[in-house]
Amino acid sequence: EDQVTQSPEALRLQEGESSSLNCSYTVSGLRGLFWYRQDPGKGPEFLFTLYSAGEEKEKERLKATLTKKESFLHITAPKPEDSATYLCAGGQGGSRLTFGEGTQLTVNP
């Protein structure tokens, strides 16, 4: 059975304090590893797709990386507006995606 596990469940950072979120996966036939951001009361918003080990993608203060077993979301010098729940998902596509439980990130000013 496909499994996606995210850690930590919650993370509190001071503004400017860089850190990483982890997503471990065991997914058969992985076609993509997706990262989403979810704000309270909103739907998940797509951030990145990673397709193969060694791939990296960046967007502003976020950088996502992928190995054969894990993906990391690195947050450099975060700001309070980066506070959200970050979800990762892996699988064979939209109807066969397994989501992790998410990491709730709080960035204090």
Add this chain to the structure above:
Amino acid sequence: DTAVSQTPKYLVTQMGNDKSIKCEQNLGHDTMYWYKQDSKKFLKIMFSYNNKELIINETVPNRFSPKSPDKAHLNLHINSLELGDSAVYFCASSSTENSPLHFGNGTRLTVT
């Protein structure tokens, strides 16, 4: 110009009632989905429709019935609501099976 919109945003109802949630996407995507997010934030696929045809149903009770009048709309009808149906339901769409999902803002269903 909201890409994926669903209504209502909140739905409070009593056990045993029947309710519907509507979803529309203006992205021109071929595939639409219903996901359920429980209190622990886990998102689980319920249904997937590709160009109006159901292509997956992940062990969802048959009290839940999706209906897609055209490829831009996917509604969810729920019969005989139970307490355990309380959750946030998200509609989503994607251009292809392997493309990123675009989610609506969810419908919080509370069954009392």
